[in-house]
Amino acid sequence: MIVNIITMAAGSNPAFSVVLPEMPLNILGGESVSFVILYQPTTIGSHSGVVIINNNTDEPVVLLQITGSAKVVSDDDIVDMPIVTELRGNYPNPFNPETTISFAVAHEGHVSIDVYNVRGQKVRSLANGNYSVGNHSTVWNGLSDGGQSVGSGVYFVRMQTDGYFETMRLILLK
Numbered sequence: 001m002i003v004n005i006i007t008m009a010a011g012s013n014p015a016f017s018v019v020l021p022e023m024p025l026n027i028l029g030g031e032s033v034s035f036v037i038l039y040q041p042t043t044i045g046s047h048s049g050v051v052i053i054n055n056n057t058d059e060p061v062v063l064l065q066i067t068g069s070a071k072v073v074s075d076d077d078i079v080d081m082p083i084v085t086e087l088r089g090n091y092p093n094p095f096n097p098e099t100t101i102s103f104a105v106a107h108e109g110h111v112s113i114d115v116y117n118v119r120g121q122k123v124r125s126l127a128n129g130n131y132s133v134g135n136h137s138t139v140w141n142g143l144s145d146g147g148q149s150v151g152s153g154v155y156f157v158r159m160q161t162d163g164y165f166e167t168m169r170l171i172l173l174k
Contacts (some may be wrong), residue, residue, distance in 0.1 A: 009108055081133060082106050087113075087159040087166040092142075094171035098141040101157055105131045109162050115170070116156045121151055121158055126157075 048067045082104035090099040105111060113127035124145050126138045140157070144150055155170045 076093075082135060085164045086162055086170055087157070089168055090157065090170055093169075094173045096142070096173050098139055099170060100137050100139050101126065102135070102137045103159055104135050105133055105161070108132050111136075111159065111161050113138060113157060113159045116158060117150075119156055123155065140170070142174075 022154055042124040046067065062171045083106055084104065085106045086104050088102040088104060090101045093099060101111065101113065103111070109130060112125070113145065114122050118124050122142060122145075124143065126140055131132060142150055150172065152172050152174045156167050157170055157173060158165065158167045
């Protein structure tokens with residue numbers, strides 16, 4: 001069957017667009033085709049449209065009704081939500097007496113952040129619990145879990161979640 005996909009949207013400035021392969025498509029039995037419908041409103045309010053799929057006749061084969069709503073948001077409504085979980089690093093580095101370690105969580109869940117010395121021994125646990133989606137930070141003050149001041153040198157911070165782990169180098173200068 002030869003197929004055309006025709007988009008129709010209400011108004012002179014349509015909010016919907018369709019990303020399509022080259023038309024017309026020649027689809028054989030058992031095959032499928034994918035396309036993307038983008039909603040990019042340029043005006044406030046409700047928007048609607050119809051995607052018409054036909055087989056080169058006047059009769060539509062499929063009518064796909066699409067709707068969307070756009071509103072004004074304030075800067076307070078816009079939240080910088082991370083799309084990936086990552087250990088972002090620390091500042092300052094080198095540091096004395098403390099450094100802030102930044103990280104992002106893309107999916108709510110358990111996060112552990114630990115500091116290790118160059119021998120691979122855990123020096124300090126900085127985070128060990130559930131974190132919500134968002135940007136977070138924790139501070140390491142150069143102390144061990146026992147409250148002892150650690151010496152100058154290279155340390156490693158390791159972040160681990162379900163399906164993610166990363167290690168970065170820290171330098172403590174006294």
